[in-house]
Amino acid sequence: MKSGRAVLPRRVLTQLAGAAETGALYVEGEPGGTLYLAGGLVSYAESPSTPDAGELLTASGRVPPHVWHTVVTGTSDTGAGAQLVAQGHLTQGELELCVLGALYDAAFFVLSPTPARVRFEPGGTHPLGGVCRVDPAVLGREVTRRRKQLDEAHPGSAVDSAPITPVLRAPVPRLALTAAQWELVVHADGKRTAAEIARLLGRAGYTTLLELRRLAAAGLVTVDGDDGPVAAEPAPAGPKTGPATPPRKAQIARKPASPARRTQKNRATEGELPQRSPGAELPPVEAALATEEPDVPLLKRIRSGLKALR
Template sequence: MAAPTLDAVLTGLAQKGATGSLRVGKDGILYLTRGRVSYAECADTPGVEDLLAASGRISPTRVREARQSAGTGGEGGDLLVREGVLSRGELQFCVLGATLDASFFLLESALPHQQAAPRTRYRDGDTHWLGTHWFFDVPGLFRECGRRRSRLDGVWPSAELDTRPVVPLPRIPGKHVVLTAAQWEVLLAADATATPVELARRLGRPAYSTLLAVRELASAGLLATGPEPGAPAPPEGPPGSGAPPPPEESPGSGTSAPAGRSQGASALPKRASNAAPRVVVRHPEAGQSAGQGAGQGAGPAGTSAGLPEVSGDPADMNLLIRLRDALEALQ
């Protein structure tokens, strides 16, 4: 195999309806069940085991025991549900959350350097010890990862904070702040040395949610986003991004980051062109206040090429009647 991309390998396995595990370099493993992704692990993201332990419901030792007694049968999840550690719904949500989180980083790391695609190794028939509790079809998984990427970029369009230590500002620019639970945890755990991924591990939260919280905090102006490497503007985007990133996503921003950014850029010209009709609308008032002579003199010249201004006053009515008569005479 001449180093096919991860996308290609995964798509191929999906078409074959494969059941097994796909190791992606040293980063992680994707598990497939009949051609659909049923679990994923990534070195950077907490797995179900970590999330379970972080929730305080079960000790890491008991998770290990469950794993051992589950063996290769892939019944570990059912075992945990039977033991009352968590409900079936929670297990499904946990598995789907961990799978998406890991996939986001696995597929993402495969994207930028497709030439040096990570080495993949497929083991047929391999299953995860938790068993199968949720499925993602492969195209759907790619779509969701893309959607998550653009959601991140919609909040704060620069990726530079993703890998840097999180440094909250000692003093905030405003007087009042509303935080989400995730943002609170990030701020409390941030020690100016831990990166978002490290914070996620510490907090037992998905890495993606932590990344999102960090970018939201940056967008709210609560983090040091100083341009250490040298660029003067915080976001490294094109000139259009000179405007601050939108504080909240607009409904359309789910599509892509560049769309969100160009939206911001196009806001200015739009506003400028809106301003022109507004001058015309305001004109009758201006005429009243500034004196009729001045108003009538300045208005038409500025707005339209030589056409007479029309308002409700009798002179204009007379003009209209004369125009109508002239047009009728032409016929």
């Protein structure tokens, strides 16, 4: 079966599941991918946007690359998983956990909410297709939940497919990052996309995308043409009708004010060094002193301290 026009992949999957079909559903476009069905249930999924089970196992060092290649290429039909367990490379629980994770991860990208051209090949199988089965309805609900979680983390989708660059200056004085987030910042070089970073690190594509959106919301990574999160304008004050409610702690770091609009005294108070263009000459000391009024109480305390040392 081949679709001559773009359709929703999720709708086609529902139709195939209702007919208890067995085969491979190929979804074209970006990012695209393949869903494998067995009796109407999803047995495996793969997408260019996320590492497959083999890449996750070999990147983590759990299975040597040559062992994986030998087992997958030398096993017909869907018995590669059973071979890995029989040879002692994985336990059955480890295998199922890895395959399920890769299946849900790839299905998120294959079942995109935008129409795409699809093609169904009856009888198509995958070497890991005999490990587990997932109800398409359950898979669809999980995809919806993950998409909502992404939007809650950061509504902008610029980091989903464009090369990611870390910011040169932190937007806040202090930061707290998880080990996974720090690893993403280190490997974001302005050339790699989210999918390429996930494949490089051997991490799930969706988890990588979620953490990158959180980093984008905090103003720590960006892409070309994206100015990052913009602070919302405060609402006008109205008549008070009850006790004041303490403001909630902001989850997204606000962008600092432009250096041109901040005085030398502001910067000193916030512990920030004054900025100037590279190679520019420093202003004369007299000019710098003339721009600020002396702190008389501070000078008096310094004078008193010097007198006490005599």
